[in-house]
Amino acid sequence: MTKVTRRRFMATSAASVAAAAAGGAGAETRKPKAAAGGAPPGRAFPAGFTWGAATAAYQVEGAWDADGKGPSVWDVFTRRGGTVWRDQTGDVACDHYHRYREDVALMKEIGLQAYRFSVSWPRVLPDGAGATNPRGLEFYDRLIDELLKAGIEPWLTVFHWDYPLALQRRGGWRNRDSAEWFADYAGLLSTRFSDRVGHWMTQNEPQVFIGMGHLSGQFAPGEKLAFADYLLAAHHQLLAHGRAVQAIRANAKKPVRVGYAPASDSYVPASDSPADVEAARRATFRVPRDYWHNAWWIDPVVLGRYPEEGVKLYGADMPAFPASDLAVMRQPLDFLGLNVYNGRTVKAAANADGWEIVPESLGSPLTANDWGVSPGAIYWAPRLFHQRYDLPIAITENGVCCRDWVSLDGQVHDPQRIDFTTRYLREVHRATADGTPVLAYFHWSLLDNFEWTQGFKDRFGMVFVDFTTLKRTPKDSARWYGKVVATNGASLFV
Ligand code: GAL
Numbered sequence: 001m002t003k004v005t006r007r008r009f010m011a012t013s014a015a016s017v018a019a020a021a022a023g024g025a026g027a028e029t030r031k032p033k034a035a036a037g038g039a040p041p042g043r044a045f046p047a048g049f050t051w052g053a054a055t056a057a058y059q060v061e062g063a064w065d066a067d068g069k070g071p072s073v074w075d076v077f078t079r080r081g082g083t084v085w086r087d088q089t090g091d092v093a094c095d096h097y098h099r100y101r102e103d104v105a106l107m108k109e110i111g112l113q114a115y116r117f118s119v120s121w122p123r124v125l126p127d128g129a130g131a132t133n134p135r136g137l138e139f140y141d142r143l144i145d146e147l148l149k150a151g152i153e154p155w156l157t158v159f160h161w162d163y164p165l166a167l168q169r170r171g172g173w174r175n176r177d178s179a180e181w182f183a184d185y186a187g188l189l190s191t192r193f194s195d196r197v198g199h200w201m202t203q204n205e206p207q208v209f210i211g212m213g214h215l216s217g218q219f220a221p222g223e224k225l226a227f228a229d230y231l232l233a234a235h236h237q238l239l240a241h242g243r244a245v246q247a248i249r250a251n252a253k254k255p256v257r258v259g260y261a262p263a264s265d266s267y268v269p270a271s272d273s274p275a276d277v278e279a280a281r282r283a284t285f286r287v288p289r290d291y292w293h294n295a296w297w298i299d300p301v302v303l304g305r306y307p308e309e310g311v312k313l314y315g316a317d318m319p320a321f322p323a324s325d326l327a328v329m330r331q332p333l334d335f336l337g338l339n340v341y342n343g344r345t346v347k348a349a350a351n352a353d354g355w356e357i358v359p360e361s362l363g364s365p366l367t368a369n370d371w372g373v374s375p376g377a378i379y380w381a382p383r384l385f386h387q388r389y390d391l392p393i394a395i396t397e398n399g400v401c402c403r404d405w406v407s408l409d410g411q412v413h414d415p416q417r418i419d420f421t422t423r424y425l426r427e428v429h430r431a432t433a434d435g436t437p438v439l440a441y442f443h444w445s446l447l448d449n450f451e452w453t454q455g456f457k458d459r460f461g462m463v464f465v466d467f468t469t470l471k472r473t474p475k476d477s478a479r480w481y482g483k484v485v486a487t488n489g490a491s492l493f494v
Helices: 014-021 073-077 096-110 134-149 178-193 206-214 227-251 274-284 295-302 308-317 324-329 377-389 415-433 476-486
Strands: 050-054 114-118 153-159 199-204 257-261 266-269 335-339 343-348 355-357 393-398 438-444 463-465 472-474
Touching: 050 153, 050 393, 050 476, 096 134, 096 472, 096 476, 114 199, 114 438, 134 153, 134 178, 153 178, 178 227, 199 206, 199 227, 206 227, 227 257, 227 295, 227 308, 227 324, 257 393, 266 274, 266 377, 274 343, 274 355, 274 377, 295 308, 295 324, 295 377, 335 377, 335 438, 343 377, 377 393, 377 415, 393 415, 415 438, 415 476
Parallel strands: 050 114, 050 438, 114 153, 153 199, 199 257, 257 335, 266 343, 335 393, 393 438
Antiparallel strands: 343 355, 463 472
8 A cells, every 4th residue: 555644744854943942943023913812921831721632532532433433534445455455444443432531531541631533524413414413412512521520621623534434325425415414414514513512613634634635535535536626615614613603603502612623734944034934925925736735715604705826827726616605614713723734844935926935944843743843833833823814812732652562661652742742832832922813722632542544553642542441541642631721831941
């Protein structure tokens, strides 16, 4: 099987890591608006900052056909053969469906304030639309109640890629009805859970489930559509987001805060000169004929329009749609979630784009899945996205893949995860201190889990999972993170 990695950048310049360790590359001349309240003096994070960890249903729940759950596109894709490392599946994964109590107890032991999880659409609506599955809904009732009992705030992602197979057979995201199916599903969740869940995210990383799912075909449902059909699927996904925000709010039992969680394709300016910062901004919001970029997925949702550059570039491939669609896509949001793992260093250039990539230095650090290490990404992405979209930012995912195992002393020592996360969190702090309103940080992930096409090879958890016995062992990083949470980030600086 050919190795499939998501197009995260494979490496970054060692200089950017060193600059971040030394306290960052400085700031552009124009400061962004001050955050409400700002960062307090000293090195703690702003009061009210939320510290959590994240997972996604297909990656942790297992119980793939238990208690009336319907199949998802991932249940089928993993069985195709040759799609996932060693042909592994998420059939059992971490068996979180049956072990959620133990997992919530672990979260409490670590000291998490919040837990970001997703609902499996076909677990609660086996055919994606129509009849609900009471036992599926009851699982999330139990999970939410257990979290609240432990004093942990649930942050609910409506959709993290496990699309109902029954709807895929009806055309999936290519079918315009998909926006209504998604709105009905989101409305069902809001009706049921909004009495207890205050934070909602509609969709995780459209770049991946639309782009990799429908253009490159590397992820479920594994489609390689013509560009125009892929754009149509993306249009329906954006429409679905807007309709879901409406449905969540319309059915909310209590005030809710609603966001969106795209991947951030991040760029770090090579220096603090205004020209390099402008280069990073242009790179961040460019729209190539591809899916790994930002503005296409966020401009319609926040600004109510497709980026002009993309409309021109895509030309005849653009879908035809009523202008009212853009108004539906653009719903008021309370925060913009960003999943930030790494970024590329760029500088100003005298070419048509106005920017170019700075080549990676020899020997620049790489994670176990060959992604680069660039803490500056988590300073610049929130800053640039906030400047463009004027929304508070939540880091909905950040973390690192390491080759962890249980040592002879029975513990799991993961110094690289601690080092990586320290570097990134110091940059989040610097962002807040410079006035970017970052509200929350969710570490990816709570548990080692089913890492999509990498199966159980890639471990991202703060808690080690033995996938044979399903035994959980908190890693050193779990205890370390507990201290970070308990000190509201101050321990990062001692
Ligand atoms: C994100 C994704 C997560 C997880 C993580 C680490 O793109 O949302 O589900 O897989 O990457 O690879």
